[in-house]
Amino acid sequence: MKHVVSQHVRFGDVDGAGIVYYPRFFNYFHVAFEEFFGRVAGVPYDQMLYKERVGFPTVHVETDFGVPLRHGDAIDVEMTVSRIGKSSFVSTYRVLRGGKLCARAEITTATVNLDRMEAIPIPDRYRAALEKIREDTSS
Amino acid sequence: MKHVVSQHVRFGDVDGAGIVYYPRFFNYFHVAFEEFFGRVAGVPYDQMLYKERVGFPTVHVETDFGVPLRHGDAIDVEMTVSRIGKSSFVSTYRVLRGGKLCARAEITTATVNLDRMEAIPIPDRYRAALEKIREDTSS
């Protein structure tokens, strides 16, 4: 199963060179991440945070930017998971425009209790959801 | 007394038309507002929020945009106060580039206790600081 969120490059997303200001790619990734919880895990991201007090801080990011994006571009952001540990996991985000890969990120995420800001095991429900979008083979 | 904060238009502040994306003017205003607390009131904005639990939500905004700004522009954001009520006040922000007025905003701000999100009187210390940057005459 793939988790894909379609987005648009907005008027305010570009920089002085007329292409997407690269920090905003991380917004696109994060929107896909937020939607994952409601759509795949069945718990909206905000409920998980504020009721269950489960948080997922980003601890490591590796990103390749290949094709610059411009205002008006329609993109698909695909999220898959390549590794699931006890309390952290690695997810991959691919940004596609017209089916062409424009950027790709691997993001390592920890799991914490937000009140204590301490690592906790990934709760079963979210672990099962992460398994659903696990890649068959590494890429 | 005038409270002025010098800022730069950053590479990521512009839009697809090559000028500052207008929502980002409100960031420039807010940076001046944040600095007001540490510099004029003697209490850093974050301390006031998190220790005193005093917050200043924005309730009304009126803004005129006259001259478009571009990446690299050096601007001065002047903050003055035109009206101080029991629990709200009106502040004015002028964005100047090379002394020329480019944008002007009047912003009405309430005062609340952040735990209860209820209106409270402006605490004396902040009222005194607002008086320091009060305009002599309306403009």
Add this chain to the structure above:
Amino acid sequence: MKHVVSQHVRFGDVDGAGIVYYPRFFNYFHVAFEEFFGRVAGVPYDQMLYKERVGFPTVHVETDFGVPLRHGDAIDVEMTVSRIGKSSFVSTYRVLRGGKLCARAEITTATVNLDRMEAIPIPDRYRAALEKIREDTSS
């Protein structure tokens, strides 16, 4: 006819007080504005800008913020038009959460040729689209 764009308050949209950082309301308004061109006028906003070189700089903003929004809130942003002049118009944005009005803005927009940055009459196609979402009575 009403033009309505449903949006979500994102994880990164809030501020240190836990509510939407008010400058980001203007992003919500602008997303509705951008979508208006593709959906109502039949010309995507980016095509109008980059092919026709027609731009719509914001010249005046009046906004009331009534109800604070929080991460996870589902909102509808309604755009209507209250006044259409020769080369400028006034549009109104209402932010509703569960049908309840949370914020309301009136935004005056000029029409320019982006190459010369000079005022031009509103092109007929866009004027007709603005008429489609004109309010019956002022509110």
Add this chain to the structure above:
Amino acid sequence: MKHVVSQHVRFGDVDGAGIVYYPRFFNYFHVAFEEFFGRVAGVPYDQMLYKERVGFPTVHVETDFGVPLRHGDAIDVEMTVSRIGKSSFVSTYRVLRGGKLCARAEITTATVNLDRMEAIPIPDRYRAALEKIREDTSS
């Protein structure tokens, strides 16, 4: 020589968990990058872009986030360079709060002519400036 830019975590920089929304770290890095041109190379970033038509798109990013930052934190962003090639270079950004390392990024940057969006050799002036902040040893 070190290139260091002091910054503040702003009210609008945090997320629903009350810590800096991680995409905004890339703004902090980019502000240091922009300042490098004016301060170390002697050519303001905007002049280089718009007059010389030299651009520096980001092609690869690796970042470790160690310590979460909060609104009000005063940070130093240190920029050094670890590798300088013919038309690309690798710079390192360290975010320090009270001398403690909170985040660290390695960013690979290409050099292009902005009109043709084609790779060009790093111009001598900027190569010399990059050499000035080159690390003595890899870290």
